[in-house]
Amino acid sequence: MTQRQMPGMFLTFEGIDGSGKSTQARLLHDRLRSAGHDVVLTREPGGSDGAEDIRRLLVEGAPGRWSAETEILLFTAARRDHLERTITPALAAGRIVISDRFADSTRVYQGATRGELRPIVDQLHATMIRREPDLTLIIDMDPETALGRGLARQSGEDRFEEFGTAFQIRLREGFRRLADEFPERCRLIDGGRGIDAVAADVLAQVQARL
Numbered sequence: 001m002t003q004r005q006m007p008g009m010f011l012t013f014e015g016i017d018g019s020g021k022s023t024q025a026r027l028l029h030d031r032l033r034s035a036g037h038d039v040v041l042t043r044e045p046g047g048s049d050g051a052e053d054i055r056r057l058l059v060e061g062a063p064g065r066w067s068a069e070t071e072i073l074l075f076t077a078a079r080r081d082h083l084e085r086t087i088t089p090a091l092a093a094g095r096i097v098i099s100d101r102f103a104d105s106t107r108v109y110q111g112a113t114r115g116e117l118r119p120i121v122d123q124l125h126a127t128m129i130r131r132e133p134d135l136t137l138i139i140d141m142d143p144e145t146a147l148g149r150g151l152a153r154q155s156g157e158d159r160f161e162e163f164g165t166a167f168q169i170r171l172r173e174g175f176r177r178l179a180d181e182f183p184e185r186c187r188l189i190d191g192g193r194g195i196d197a198v199a200a201d202v203l204a205q206v207q208a209r210l
Ligand code: ADP
Pocket: 015, 016, 017, 018, 019, 020, 021, 022, 023, 024, 149, 150, 153, 191, 192, 193, 194, 195, 196, 198
């Protein structure tokens, strides 16, 4: 069965740290459920028991703990488990899956400092993952403001935030380029506004696809 013929719908949120992805994913989940849809809210890295174990290896500890190559393998291993155990069964059952991050995060984050790694990310994706979202909402906003929001949370999961503002600026550019690369499924959403204004845009984009 090809991707387009699968009955469910696969939505992803992407963007820099602190841009409001989790907030918007939760709001969208609640609104779609209220409208009577069968919706699964999940996240990466994580979203299945095994992938949540791998998540802890990735988001805790010193920024230099892993090389970019090792990170690509760990994120892809986590994604494979997430896909097998959570995403594919839910889509096959006709449910709407909302994932807070997916493969675009690996394309952008692990390719951000060393652009030559992008082909490796793409090769691993082609052999191990293959699935692309039906719609990707990229929350786009000023990195300084987003970083301020993210670190204020003090979650203990700050390994990536600790790479600093220059890194987040590169990430923002990376996500904007990605929107140009995949125009049929990616939508840029201005995240520098109030939560309700962002949520209204998100809902309009999703309703256009339902
Ligand atoms: P992400 O998942 O992208 O890291 P979160 O949704 O966790 O972002 O939001 C990071 C912080 O910013 C949270 O404390 C959240 O309540 C707050 N926040 C989210 N969206 C907005 C917004 N539009 N305006 C102001 N604060 C926001």
